[in-house]
Amino acid sequence: MSNLHQTFAALGDATRFAIVERLLKEGELSAGEINQGATITPPAISRHLRVLREAGIIEQRIDRQRRLYSVRPQAVEAISAWTQSYHEFWEGSLRRLEAAFLKEISRK
Amino acid sequence: MNELRMERRLPADTKTVFDFVTRPENVAKWWGPEGTTLPEMHLDFTRQGPWSSVMMNGEGKRFKVTGKVVAVDPPNLVELTWAWHDEQDVRGRESRVRFEVRPDGSRASVFTLIHTGLPDEESAKNHEMGWMSSLNKLERMAH
Numbered sequence: 006m007s008n009l010h011q012t013f014a015a016l017g018d019a020t021r022f023a024i025v026e027r028l029l030k031e032g033e034l035s036a037g038e039i040n041q042g043a044t045i046t047p048p049a050i051s052r053h054l055r056v057l058r059e060a061g062i063i064e065q066r067i068d069r070q071r072r073l074y075s076v077r078p079q080a081v082e083a084i085s086a087w088t089q090s091y092h093e094f095w096e097g098s099l100r101r102l103e104a105a106f107l108k109e110i111s112r113k
Numbered sequence: 114m115n116e117l118r119m120e121r122r123l124p125a126d127t128k129t130v131f132d133f134v135t136r137p138e139n140v141a142k143w144w145g146p147e148g149t150t151l152p153e154m155h156l157d158f159t160r161q162g163p164w165s166s167v168m169m170n171g172e173g174k175r176f177k178v179t180g181k182v183v184a185v186d187p188p189n190l191v192e193l194t195w196a197w198h199d200e201q202d203v204r205g206r207e208s209r210v211r212f213e214v215r216p217d218g219s220r221a222s223v224f225t226l227i228h229t230g231l232p233d234e235e236s237a238k239n240h241e242m243g244w245m246s247s248l249n250k251l252e253r254m255a256h
Contacts, residue, residue, distance in 0.1 A: 090197065091208075095119055095226055097146020102224075103121050105142040106133050110125055 012080060015060035020045065021053045025062060025076060033066070033075040117228040122221055127214045130222040131188035134212050135159045144168075149176075158182055158191045158212070179204065189214050195228070 016022050024039055040050050054074060057063045062080045066073045123130050133139045135158040144156055145168040152175070153167040165179040177198040184192035191212040197205045208230040217223045 091117055091228055091231060093146055095117060095228065097149075098143055099119055099121055099226065101145075101147060102134070102143035103123065105139075106123055106125070106130070109133070109139075109142075110129070 011060045012062055015056050015062055018053070018056075020049075021057055024050075024053060024057065028063060028074060028076045029081075033073045035071045035073055037071075039074065117226075117231065119226045121224045122217060123224055124221050126220070127188040127216050127222045130224055131214050134214070134224060135185070135187075135191055153177075158193065159185065159187075161185060164193065177202065180207070180210075 016025065027039060028034060036047070036050055036054060039054075040047060054063065054065075058065060058074075060080075061077060063074050064077050066075070123133075137154075137157040137159075140156040140158065141151065141154060144154065144166060145151060148171050149168040151166055152169050153165070155163070155165050157164065161182050161184070163179070163181050165177070168176045168178070170176070178195060179198065180194040180196060182191065182193050184190065193210045193212075194207050195210050196207045199205060208228060211225075211227040211229070213225040213227065214222050215225075
């Protein structure tokens, strides 16, 4: 749970959220590729990448001279499990509620 | 958005529906998704005070959730606080659940479940899309 808290804190920033979105869409990218078309400075990009890495959302791999970044599947799974926990609970419960209720009143 | 809202139309008057969603012997019949059991439950929503439940899934994993009934207005409204506990039994952030029952025609009622204050609120303020939609989007993209 505390990990997830860190995940949310890191993704709460619009720039970092956009970086994660691009990595999900395009797969592994270098810092330079991530920066293409962006208006922020390379040091700022590095800082965002570091925050995302420390929160366990992305990982880096060194390929010759380049650092390549990608989203860690575990991070997405954790987010997905969390968002589903409420929805799944109520969706499932209400389905059962309806079925049990109809059974109950048909007995009367 | 950081609110979950679901509705079910049920063919009975509000009192019958209200009893079904608040009385402990009835709540036990539907609380928790399919495939879960309830090894522990104190689910009396007919009065104000604490409630708790431990659900267990098919693999034996336990999920504990607790809160307080903070408002009861039969046969129309119940309001609860809600928080999951983690594996170390530390209670997580609190959210709020409302059950609303209103008549729909002469022989039917609509039951509405509203879960608000889901733990995305703080971040939602900084993000125009709201957390839920952002996360859902991330989730969709990942699949």
